[in-house]
Amino acid sequence: MPIRGVLFDMDGVVVHQRLDFSAIKREIFGDTQGFILERMDGLPEPERRRAEAILERHETAAARTAVPMDGIVPFLAWMETRHLRRGLVTRNSRKSVDLVLTRLGLQFDAVVTREDAPPKPAPEPVWLACRRMNVAPAEVLFVGDYEFDMLSGRRAGARTVLLRSATMKESAHADCSVGSLAELRERMEAEMAGAGGTGFVAGRSDSVSSGSSRG
Numbered sequence: 001m002p003i004r005g006v007l008f009d010m011d012g013v014v015v016h017q018r019l020d021f022s023a024i025k026r027e028i029f030g031d032t033q034g035f036i037l038e039r040m041d042g043l044p045e046p047e048r049r050r051a052e053a054i055l056e057r058h059e060t061a062a063a064r065t066a067v068p069m070d071g072i073v074p075f076l077a078w079m080e081t082r083h084l085r086r087g088l089v090t091r092n093s094r095k096s097v098d099l100v101l102t103r104l105g106l107q108f109d110a111v112v113t114r115e116d117a118p119p120k121p122a123p124e125p126v127w128l129a130c131r132r133m134n135v136a137p138a139e140v141l142f143v144g145d146y147e148f149d150m151l152s153g154r155r156a157g158a159r160t161v162l163l164r165s166a167t168m169k170e171s172a173h174a175d176c177s178v179g180s181l182a183e184l185r186e187r188m189e190a191e192m193a194g195a196g197g198t199g200f201v202a203g204r205s206d207s208v209s210s211g212s213s214r215g
């Protein structure tokens, strides 16, 4: 399958945001266990509204100081010259994402937030982004820096690319990994030129297991 688009995770791939998930969990739940969105789902209504307000306050503050990640601006510009579709799939809120993208002048053909679909690691946000970009999941790469991205992408049938970070150097659910967006561009150029061995093999959805160990 040719590559017709790239889906990006937002935090740690498109922008760097100072979001302290442990501090948010402490403020909402009084401890640092589990995952915020999944735990919020189990709260009764009044507590849930309080939790949403706390999360929104943290997300808005982070969005106001977010900075572009290294290499993302030239990467997106290069994608435009190659007529590749650009999508964003994030667990953040629509409000905070709009704030970040407007502030930094970043544009995507599809933006899927937690209001639009069940959040990663579910496959639905990837499917929705693909529908909005008019491409098939097998025609996109999903680039992320966390296990939820790799799981979501693979479950959806996309090819998954781990952008390695200090805390995440490998994933069993990544089809390949890169150290930078510049390296990804080189590999995509080679793939599109018809060179073999670039590592973008088809997603192996049969090997997906449920759950993740941290975050």
Ligand SMILES: [Mg+2]
Residues within 6 Å of the ligand: 009, 010, 011, 012, 013, 144, 145, 146
């Ligand atoms: Mg991330």
